[in-house]
Amino acid sequence: MEEFFQHCVNAFMLGGIYALLGIGLTLIFGIMRVVNFTHGELYSFGAYMVFALVMLLHVNFFVSLALAMALGIALGAAIEFTLLRKLRGADIDTTMLVMIGAWIAMQNLEQLAWSGVAKSVRTPFPSAPLVLGGLSVAWSRLFVFAVATVLIGATYALVDRTRLGRAMRATFQDSDAAQLMGVDIDRVYLSTFALGSGLAAAAGALLGPVFVVSPGMGDLAALKAFAVVILGGMGSIPGATIGGFLLAFIEEMGAGYVSSGYRDAMGFLLIILVLIVRPTGLFSRKERIG
Amino acid sequence: MRRAATAALLAFLISIPLWVGNLYVLHVLIVTGIFTIAAMSLNLLLGYTGQLSLGHVAFFGIGAYVSSLVSLGFSVHLAPDWLVTLNPQPVWFAMLWAIAISGFCGWAIGRISFKVRGAYFVIVTISFAEVVRLVALNWDELTNGPMALNNIPPLSLSIPGVIDFSFIGKVPNYYLVLAAAIVAYVVIARLVHSQAGRAMIALRENEPLAMSVGIEVTRYLVLSAVVSAAIAGMAGALYAQYIQIVDPNIFLFIYTVTMVIMVVVGGKGTLAGPIVGGMIFGLLPEGLRSLEIPPELQWVAYGVLMIVIVSIMPSGIVPALARWWNDRVHANARPAEASQADARQAAQ
Numbered sequence: 001m002e003e004f005f006q007h008c009v010n011a012f013m014l015g016g017i018y019a020l021l022g023i024g025l026t027l028i029f030g031i032m033r034v035v036n037f038t039h040g041e042l043y044s045f046g047a048y049m050v051f052a053l054v055m056l057l058h059v060n061f062f063v064s065l066a067l068a069m070a071l072g073i074a075l076g077a078a079i080e081f082t083l084l085r086k087l088r089g090a091d092i093d094t095t096m097l098v099m100i101g102a103w104i105a106m107q108n109l110e111q112l113a114w115s116g117v118a119k120s121v122r123t124p125f126p127s128a129p130l131v132l133g134g135l136s137v138a139w140s141r142l143f144v145f146a147v148a149t150v151l152i153g154a155t156y157a158l159v160d161r162t163r164l165g166r167a168m169r170a171t172f173q174d175s176d177a178a179q180l181m182g183v184d185i186d187r188v189y190l191s192t193f194a195l196g197s198g199l200a201a202a203a204g205a206l207l208g209p210v211f212v213v214s215p216g217m218g219d220l221a222a223l224k225a226f227a228v229v230i231l232g233g234m235g236s237i238p239g240a241t242i243g244g245f246l247l248a249f250i251e252e253m254g255a256g257y258v259s260s261g262y263r264d265a266m267g268f269l270l271i272i273l274v275l276i277v278r279p280t281g282l283f284s285r286k287e288r289i290g
Numbered sequence: 291m292r293r294a295a296t297a298a299l300l301a302f303l304i305s306i307p308l309w310v311g312n313l314y315v316l317h318v319l320i321v322t323g324i325f326t327i328a329a330m331s332l333n334l335l336l337g338y339t340g341q342l343s344l345g346h347v348a349f350f351g352i353g354a355y356v357s358s359l360v361s362l363g364f365s366v367h368l369a370p371d372w373l374v375t376l377n378p379q380p381v382w383f384a385m386l387w388a389i390a391i392s393g394f395c396g397w398a399i400g401r402i403s404f405k406v407r408g409a410y411f412v413i414v415t416i417s418f419a420e421v422v423r424l425v426a427l428n429w430d431e432l433t434n435g436p437m438a439l440n441n442i443p444p445l446s447l448s449i450p451g452v453i454d455f456s457f458i459g460k461v462p463n464y465y466l467v468l469a470a471a472i473v474a475y476v477v478i479a480r481l482v483h484s485q486a487g488r489a490m491i492a493l494r495e496n497e498p499l500a501m502s503v504g505i506e507v508t509r510y511l512v513l514s515a516v517v518s519a520a521i522a523g524m525a526g527a528l529y530a531q532y533i534q535i536v537d538p539n540i541f542l543f544i545y546t547v548t549m550v551i552m553v554v555v556g557g558k559g560t561l562a563g564p565i566v567g568g569m570i571f572g573l574l575p576e577g578l579r580s581l582e583i584p585p586e587l588q589w590v591a592y593g594v595l596m597i598v599i600v601s602i603m604p605s606g607i608v609p610a611l612a613r614w615w616n617d618r619v620h621a622n623a624r625p626a627e628a629s630q631a632d633a634r635q636a637a638q
Contacts (some may be wrong), residue, residue, distance in 0.1 A: 029409065033409070035409050035412060035413075083597070086601065087601070090604060091604070092342075092408065092409065093336075093342050093554070094600055094601075094604045096342065096412070097550065097551065097554055097596065097600045098596075098597050098600055098601060100547055100550075100551075100593075100596070101593040101594065101595075101596035101597035101600065102593065102597060103593070104544075104547070104589055104590075104592060104593035104596070105589070105590045105592075105593030105594050105597075106593075107589075108586040108587070108589040108590045108593070109586070109590055111586050112584060112586040112587065112590075219543070223416065223417070223420055226413045226416060226417070227413075227417065229413065230410060230413055230414070230417075234409075259428070261424070261427070261428035262424060262428055264420070264424060265420070265421050265424040265425070267417075268417040268418070268420055268421045269421065271413075271414065271417050272402060272414070272417070272418070272421070275402050275403065275405055275406065275414060276402055
């Protein structure tokens with residue numbers, strides 16, 4: 001029982017991270033029709049920025065988190081502005097290959113800058129866990145879950161309630177019609193990519209200090225984000241949120257009770273299962289069969 | 291014209307070991323050739339049916355593993371008290387198994403993943419490759435996990451009393467890979483120019499329209515996936531018997547990227563495209579290596595070059611050259627002939 005509870009705690013923490021990654025990717029995917037291969041790099045970028053700010057510049061931990069996310073937003077905006085803006089109207093394969101090129105370049109720059117050695121980040125949380133009636137929860141994991149939840153809620157509110165969010169939803173439904181109604185598409189795309197990148201950087205900044213920060217950490221994160229998008233459907237924030245937590249639970253339980261070596265395969269097996277049983281995806285209403 | 295160019299290219303390729311003495315150069319050419327075969331097989335899917343598969347390295351790796359395992363022999367528990375043992379088999383037999391099993395995996399994955407299109411298809415194929423990599427990493431008993439399969443025997447042909455020859459060393463392997471590449475090219479060319487090939491192109495151009503004239507979309511997609519996977523498996527088997535060691539890193543995403551970029555830069559949907567692209571991106575890393583800059587910077591340059599080439603020539607080198615050639619021919623042709631050709635084209 002104790003063990004099961006620990007798995008649940010881990011699943012909630014990871015689920016929050018997966019949801020953040022998935023939401024960022026699904027927005028970019030849904031609104032811009034771009035398969036963003038740099039997503040994992042934004043994730044590790046966030047983690048490295050927290051490392052640099054906390055361990056090298058001795059900035060306050062919480063301020064560092066906010067700064068890392070802001071830097072992620074800025075980097076995302078830069079990528080959109082320099083690479084994607086020129087590729088409007090290019091077919092999906094071309095855009096995808098450009099993003100793959102950017103991913104290769106970014107990952108190797110990162111490795112050059114930070115070396116291949118894994119880094120750890122000191123956190124201000126007490127090492128003694130929070131004890132609740134015989135069950136103990138590490139403070140840092142609780143914090144990750146709480147911040148992730150707040151960010152998910154804020155993103156949902158941004159897309160659902162604000163003027164910019166309405167423009168984003170309109171572009172998602174029909175970008176030509178949105179443009180005819182006076183939506184500034186360039187602005188929508190820039191904000192979408194920056195927002196998605198910021199969420200990925202925030203996810204890395206949150207999870208990096210819990211584990212370690214290493215150059216390859218983004219690859220697996222990007223694959224998880226892809227899995228979440230398949231589960232949740234394109235462009236859907238609730239779908240990505242549920243998909244993220246679902247993936248985390250399946251991974252944790254699979255690793256705990258089936259085989260820890262296949263932990264990272266669980267999500268992909270789930271995808272393949274979903275495709276066999278229900279190719280339209282778990283939550284998406286829209287048909288996506290060709 | 292085309293026939294002469296093909297003959298000249300073949301003669302050039304056959305002559306290379308005669309005047310290139312440097313074994314390292316031959317090694318690079320062999321590996322480039324193997325990846326070019328893989329790129330040619332990917333082109334069938336990516337170029338002719340229009341499906342961007344980013345899991346193609348899975349078939350390459352499956353081919354490498356199957357061929358190695360059959361030629362080395364294995365014994366594995368499929369259930370706690372069900373031990374399956376295979377004694378070492380001849381390498382040519384192992385390679386046939388590699389081709390068959392890769393083709394079967396292509397069929398199975400095709401059946402599942404062709405239910406979705408576009409970006410979803412891309413993600414499903416990436417996931418498939420990742421699952422296969424994790425299986426190779428974790429199924430220690432069969433694959434030796436990260437410890438790799440070692441001492442894989444090279445291909446040898448022996449008919450007792452007649453011939454006994456092992457493909458050891460660079461020159462025999464160069465010709466082996468060249469022969470395999472020619473076989474793969476001919477198979478793909480025949481398929482593409484057959485009725486099935488026209489069906490594939492039709493559904494690439496307009497799937498609903500192709501369906502409406504009675505083309506069974508899934509059947510042709512799966513057919514191309516099977517052929518493509520089988521050829522990729524053959525390339526993997528060649529790789530395994532040449533390098534003589536296979537580890538789970540063979541499934542890394544970067545190899546798929548290499549194949550995709552070879553196809554796209556050369557020109558997807560053209561038979562010559564993957565060969566041109568294969569030459570460029572097979573030799574480019576070696577060129578960058580000679581610049582004596584840190585390996586990370588070489589890869590940064592690789593990524594940046596990829597962005598630049600794809601942005602400048604989204605349809606690839608071969609189509610761009612073909613367009614340029616056509617324009618020249620048309621400009622020189624007599625006006626009457628040209629207008630006749632135009633009229634014929636309009637009538638069709």
